Amino acid sequence: MPGKARTTKAKLQSAAFRRTRSDHSKELAADYVELIADIIDERGTARGTDVALRLGVANATVVKMLKRLTDMGLVTQEPYRPIDLTGEGWLMAETGRKKHQIVERFLLALGVGEETARIDSEGIEHHVSDETLKAMGRFLARNSS
Amino acid sequence: MPGKARTTKAKLQSAAFRRTRSDHSKELAADYVELIADIIDERGTARGTDVALRLGVANATVVKMLKRLTDMGLVTQEPYRPIDLTGEGWLMAETGRKKHQIVERFLLALGVGEETARIDSEGIEHHVSDETLKAMGRFLARNSS
């Protein structure tokens, strides 16, 4: 392969890896706000303990992350009080929920079992571009009972 | 929701998040090994610079990671020399390539454009369970020209 083509290939490939790293840097915030929104809708308020239990991490980990989310303008909280989302947080949660739902329902429609669809969609959702999400939506429209 | 059901829900959900975290901890090794195999097949030998250029990271980052991969028994190298894979490394690369190919071809068959399929598959591949991979394979068998 000549030198020019080699460079082009490297550029194309590195773009994909960069996108994946970028997806990962946004992933945790998305999962936290979506989870907090779910807990608030289910139980009225969200406590740190609920979040830790559902994520499968330690309380202290949640405390530290909530601080970061507060700095990002997604979460509000007073010391020793339950957590709430900002307007921006609710927006992000709603976007995340819609995307997550499409990915999970798509896997189900593809013939995957419920547990697997639930588990796989939790990771896949963060790497699905708008274009792919639309393709999944079309598939659902064609193949939904 | 009664207390028992609440605990059950937390267990189910935390299992999904744990799986995603576990997927991420294996992801980088898989990408490195697959990439090194590709470069060796294309160019005869793989140098650190090639890897860094295609991943879009600094040389020093690659050096450090190669040390870890060597400790994991996936890579062999002598100082200032090109990189090679161990038998285990080649096996992992082959498994990864097959999976990656199925995911990328699946996205194409779903109607996604080439560039998007290339980019999205780079992240999605690591979160696809065997069951989902099989479902994608069935879809390809049904919908391939």
Next chain:
DNA sequence: ATGAAAGTTTAGCCTCTGCTAAATTTGAAT
């Protein structure tokens, strides 16, 4: 054969995301 370019390594720094153990605050039952 030697000097410059290309590639590799080291050193030192950073952030993110996890953990445990100990301290603190809140809330509820007695």
Next chain:
DNA sequence: ATTCAAATTTAGCAGAGGCTAAACTTTCAT
């Protein structure tokens, strides 16, 4: 009102995965 359990926070630690700058080795052209 007191006490005690649950929840929260703080403090301190660790490893993964990035970076730049400087030092070192190899390769290649003259």
